Each structure stands twice: as structure tokens, then as C-alpha cells.
Amino acid sequence: MxxxxxxxxxxxxxxxxxxxxxxxxxxxxxxxxxxxxxxxxxxxxxxxxxxxxxxxxxxxxxxxxxxxxxxxxxxxxxxxxxxxxxxxxxxxxxxxxxxxxxxxxxxxxxxxxxxxxxxxxxxxxxxxxxxxxxxxxxxxxxxxxxxxxxxxxxxxxxxxxxxxxxxxxxxxxxxLPDRELRAGLAEVAKYGAIIDAPFLDWLDANAAALLARDDDALADAIARSCAHKAAIVARDPREHGERALLNFGHTFAHAIEAEQGYAGNGALNHGEAVAVGMVLAARLSHALGLAPDTDADRLRRLLERLGLDTRLPAGLDPQALLARTRLDKKATADGLRFVLWDGAGRARIVAGVPDEAVLAVL
Ligand SMILES: NC(=O)c1ccc[n+]([C@@H]2O[C@H](COP(=O)([O-])OP(=O)(O)OC[C@H]3O[C@@H](n4cnc5c(N)ncnc54)[C@H](O)[C@@H]3O)[C@@H](O)[C@H]2O)c1
CATH class of the missing domain: 3.40.50.1970 (Rossmann fold)
Known part of the structure; x- marks a missing residue:
């Protein structure tokens, strides 16, 4: 039981x-x-x-x-x-x-x-x-x-x-509709990506059980995710620093959602956009020499096993997406700021990301 x-x-x-x-x-x-x-x-x-x-x-x-x-x-x-x-x-x-x-x-x-x-x-x-x-x-x-x-x-x-x-x-x-379940799984995978690389392996091993809505697998995934969120929030309740790591993939996701028009016909929902955004953030980390490409690939494969499409939706203009990322809350006077990673489970905030690097991954 x-x-x-x-x-x-x-x-x-x-x-x-x-x-x-x-x-x-x-x-x-x-x-x-x-x-x-x-x-x-x-x-x-x-x-x-x-x-x-x-x-x-x-x-x-x-x-x-x-x-x-x-x-x-x-x-x-x-x-x-x-x-x-x-x-x-x-x-x-x-x-x-x-x-x-x-x-x-x-x-x-x-x-x-x-x-x-x-x-x-x-x-x-x-x-x-x-x-x-x-x-x-x-x-x-x-x-x-x-x-x-x-x-x-x-x-x-x-x-x-x-x-x-x-x-x-x-x-x-x-x-819960399948799409909503998968959107939640993207946020679950985010905790592995930013802070707990072994959780990514666990998710890989339990992907089928999670998609089949097995109570034990879901309860474990929820408890482990909440423990990570709670610990981060306890250290930084008002988002002056570390709490921003929870936005891994979100700068790209917000840009995609805004370009598509929130939840319009055929548009990605938030979790689906986060899945694409996390892979883009991992690729950007590689392009800036911070992390190996193999980690970006591993994250992409996991998200796909969880039923998420990680490709940037067709028809989005990279220049328009770049302009949207500038409007994101995390942009400052000294250039674009992104939550990037030094590899799976090791996210950090990086300021001054050049436009060309962002355009290259888009
Ligand atoms: N407060 C925070 O820290 C925080 C963090 C992330 C997101 N959010 C907010 O959360 C919202 C998105 O939440 P969401 O993704 O849960 O969306 P939602 O509340 O719109 O739910 C998604 C859909 O699923 C339906 N639904 C919910 N539970 C169901 C169930 N058990 N069975 C069948 N249908 C069910 C809902 O009616 C809705 O149509 C956004 O407004 C976002 O800003 C807040």
C-alpha cells in the first residue's frame, strides 16, 4: 500500500x-x-x-x-x-x-x-x-x-x-489531462537540473511509472521536489539571490510564451515552454564554455522520455525572442542575465551574456 x-x-x-x-x-x-x-x-x-x-x-x-x-x-x-x-x-x-x-x-x-x-x-x-x-x-x-x-x-x-x-x-x-501532467514533470526535472543531478537519474529510471501516474513514484517525486524548493526558499524567502535559480529555463520560456501569445491555439503551455527553455539554457551554458554538451543532451533525452518536446517551436523569430528576453525581469543594465549551469545539478546566475551567444542557440 x-x-x-x-x-x-x-x-x-x-x-x-x-x-x-x-x-x-x-x-x-x-x-x-x-x-x-x-x-x-x-x-x-x-x-x-x-x-x-x-x-x-x-x-x-x-x-x-x-x-x-x-x-x-x-x-x-x-x-x-x-x-x-x-x-x-x-x-x-x-x-x-x-x-x-x-x-x-x-x-x-x-x-x-x-x-x-x-x-x-x-x-x-x-x-x-x-x-x-x-x-x-x-x-x-x-x-x-x-x-x-x-x-x-x-x-x-x-x-x-x-x-x-x-x-x-x-x-x-x-x-489531470496528459499535457498538464507532462508540464508538471518539466518543473520536477528542473529541480534535478539546478540542484540534484542524481534526481535526473532517478527520473530517468521512473519515467514510465510517473507517466502511468503511479502513486508511489509521484509521491516520491513531489516530496523530493518540495524539499528542494523549501530549502531554497528558506535560505532566500524574498528572492534576493538563490531563489532566482528556480527560474532555470524560464527566461527562454517566458520569451516563447509571449511570442506565441499565452496559451493561444497550438501554443506551448508553461511547463512545455520550460522544457524547451531548460535545454536552451543548457546549450547556452555549453556555448559559453561553462558546461559539457553531453549534459545538455542528457537533459534533453530525459525530458523527451517524460513526453516533452524540447525543440523550439517552428516559426519563432530568434531576433524577436532575443528582444523578449531583454524584457524579462532578470535583465539588468549590464546585459542579459540568465540562470545557466556548470553541468547537471549545478546552476548559477550569469550576468553579461552576449546577444550573439543567445542568438546562436536560438
Ligand atoms: N505561486 C507560485 O509560486 C507559482 C509558481 C508557479 C506557477 N504559478 C502559477 O500557477 C498557475 C499555473 O498553474 P497550473 O499549471 O496548475 O494551471 P491551472 O490551475 O490553470 O490548471 C491547469 C488546468 O488543469 C485543470 N485541472 C487542475 N487539476 C485537475 C485535475 N486534478 N483533474 C482535471 N483537471 C484539473 C484546471 O481546471 C485547468 O484547466 C499560473 O497562474 C502561474 O502563474 C505560481
């Missing part, structure tokens, strides 16, 4: 992350997070019909306060000022007090939006993350960043607000 992996995230407000099957049915563990009389369960139109009932039943069986369910439209567009206002209206309608608790059941969109509402209501109430995408389990639900988008850009308004606990029920991943 599969077991649950648990780990503690240290920091100003320590919390536990649990990963494994059946966690959404563990009413005692969920109810233990509720301190007051008010519970808001936030989900989206895809996830609520599949998984919200289990959470409601599990809490009811413990005699916990009955949650109010807020179901958002699915997709990034919900992470808006309107979505934020709608959640504040829900909390107001409940008469939510300072000891109220928000459960965020869904992917990163639900987690970011519900998290931001929890951060703002009465200057901060309890938040429990119930991530249902692999990306949310290994990335967005850990580390305390919450945000909404504005028409001017993604994640422009937000707050740091750590959850009280994270329950990553691997059983929910059975209903």
Missing part, C-alpha cells in the same frame, strides 16, 4: 507538506486545520465536480464547519481583479472572522488567487493548499507566493502568504 510522504517547511511560519493518495478523504487531518467557524473552499469549474465533494464529505464526517464553495471559471483568466473581488465578496457574505480558513482546491490558478484573497482578508487568514495539478504540487503551493494578473502583465499584484499546510493528493492526478 502506498504511504504518505511528509516534510516540514521551515521559516517564519513553518508548515507541513503531505504527498500521497487519499489525502482529500482524510477528514481528521483537514478538519485539524480549521480553527474557527468559517471555511471557504475555492475551486474551479473543472476540479470542483471531480474532487470538491470528497473534501466536503470528509470535513462533514468530522463535524467540521460546513464550507461555502466558491467555484471559479477554469483557466488563467480567473486570476484577475474580478476573481479576487468575487472571493472577497464570498468571505464578506459569510461574515468571515479572523480565524476563518480558506482551502484552495485546484491548480496554480486557484492556489494563487485563493492564496491572495486569504493574504488580504483581515490582513491574513489561514490558507490550506490542496493542489490538484503536478505543477501546483511541486511549485506554486510551496513557498508562499500568491498573486493575481493585471491586463498589463502576469502576477503583478501579490503577497507572500505561507499556507498552514499542503495536502497533495496524488489520486487527483488521475483526472
Amino acid at each position: 502506498s504511504t504518505v510522504r511528509s516534510l516540514r517547511v521551515e521559516g517564519e511560519r513553518p508548515y507541513d507538506i503531505h504527498a500521497g493518495p487519499g489525502l482529500l478523504d482524510d477528514g481528521a487531518a483537514l478538519a485539524a486545520q480549521v480553527r474557527g467557524r468559517h471555511v471557504l473552499l475555492v475551486s474551479d469549474a473543472n476540479v470542483a465536480p471531480l474532487h470538491a465533494g470528497r473534501v466536503l464529505e470528509a470535513l462533514a464526517a468530522q463535524g467540521a464547519p460546513r464550507p461555502r464553495l466558491a467555484t471559479l471559471p477554469a483557466g488563467e483568466a480567473a486570476k484577475s481583479l474580478d476573481g479576487f473581488a468575487a472571493l472577497l465578496q464570498e468571505l464578506a457574505a459569510m461574515g468571515a472572522t479572523r480565524d476563518a480558513c480558506v482551502f484552495a482546491l485546484g491548480g496554480g490558478v486557484v492556489g494563487d488567487l485563493a492564496g491572495f484573497a486569504a493574504a488580504c482578508w483581515m490582513r491574513g487568514i489561514d490558507l490550506v493548499q490542496l493542489p490538484t495539478t503536478l505543477l501546483a504540487m511541486v511549485d506554486s503551493s510551496v513557498g508562499g507566493k500568491t498573486a493575481i494578473d493585471l491586463p498589463q502583465g502576469k502576477n503583478l499584484v501579490g503577497a507572500f502568504h505561507s499556507p498552514r499546510a499542503v495536502f497533495a493528493d496524488t489520486g487527483t492526478l488521475r483526472t
